[in-house]
Amino acid sequence: MALVALVDLSTGPEVGLLPLVSLGPAFAGLSGSWRRTVVIGGCALVLCCVLGVYDGLFQQARGFAALGSVVGVTAAGVAAAVARGRRAAELAEVRSVAEVAQRVLLRPVPRTAGPLRVAVSYTSAVAHARIGGDLYEVVAAPDRVRVIVGDVQGKGLEAVETAAVVLGAFREAAYDEGDLTGVGVRVERSCERVLRGERFVTAVLAEITPGSVTFLNYGHPAPLLLRADGRARFPEPRQYALPLGLGLHGTEGPEPFQVDFHPGDQILLHTDGVTEARDPAGDFYPLAARVPLLKDPDPEAALDALRADLMAHTAGPLHDDAAMLLLRYR
Known part of the structure; x- marks a missing residue:
């Protein structure tokens, strides 16, 4: 004017x-x-x-x-x-x-669960959204801790709805079932009732007891196991099973396998939004090479550093949801 x-x-x-x-x-x-x-x-x-x-x-x-x-x-x-x-x-x-609704679906995980210190990081690929198709939960009992990390096929409200079904089934079964295989069967049945067509959920379930951790892998990326002495490996099952929701195809479910887990060790469970994140040149995120970032005494600070490095690697917004759950044996 x-x-x-x-x-x-x-x-x-x-x-x-x-x-x-x-x-x-x-x-x-x-x-x-x-x-x-x-x-x-x-x-x-x-x-x-x-x-x-x-x-x-x-x-x-x-x-x-x-x-x-x-x-x-x-x-x-x-x-x-x-x-x-x-x-x-x-x-x-x-x-x-x-x-x-998002806080009800993905509740804050406990910072301590049994002998574990727990930290979580979730980055949604959808702008202004706090959750998407990835899911996680930690359920602690006096003698064990049960964990799930999963990735729902697709995005949007349908993926969030499916994640709610899986988490609800896991939270109930984790308290009731005597072994991890029973938990997986309960979650699988819930998915079969809800999922239609080719929709599915990859997931890894873990049960931590003194001295060991048992995994149940439904076609999900292998977790990262970091020993107290700095050695790192990705424990994989002898044979991968189909994701949750595809059990009607007649194949057998996953076979549980056990790995030693002692004080000072760490487990990083993650979704493929982490390992498949690409930089501008098209290279995948080198998670194994970023193990030194997890040496911070504070597990939350360690996971924040890993997430910041992931975002720096992509040099922009993520194209897929990325969830990370760090379990550190105190």
Whole structure:
């Protein structure tokens, strides 16, 4: 508005810049509240009157046309600001409800579970979302700790719904079943009732008892086992099983396998959003080479450092959800 006034005073009324004063309330309606738009519109109207009198435009229809444009644009800007405010309030309410639902689905894991210290990191590939198709849970009992990390095929609300089914089945079975295979069977049955077509869930279940950890792998990337002396390996089953939801194809379920797990050791369970993250050159994230990042005494700080390195590797937003669960034997 000041620029229009300055140019109008410099060039005179012949150029006909006076209607451009209405740009003030127009931009105010796009970015500010309706009250601010009214104030800017009033200033624009006063400025239009002053410039119109100075230029002698009110002796012609041009001056009144300029006033009409300012009034009309101000009214439109106020209406737009009111509508935008209502939409912003509705969006804030929807987001608050969504955040509550997300916290119910992916509850905060306990920082300690039995002899373990636990840290978790979750990065959703969907903008403004805290969860997606990846899932995790830690269930502690007096004599053992059971864990699941999984990845639902696809994205969006269907993936979140499937993740809710898997987590609900695991949370119930982890308390009731006597062995890890029974937990897997319960989760598999729940998936078979819900999943249709070619939808599936890759997952790895783990049961930590004093001195050992038992894995049950449903077509999921192998976890990273880091020994206290710095040695690292990816324990894999002798034969991979089909993901959850594809058990109706008649194949046998996964065979549990056991690995030693002693004080000072760590296990990093993750989804393929970590190992399949690519840098601008197309190279995958070298998780095995990033083992030194997990040596921080604080497991949460160690996992934060690993996540920051993952984001730096991709040099941009992730193309898939990335979940990491770090279990450190105290």
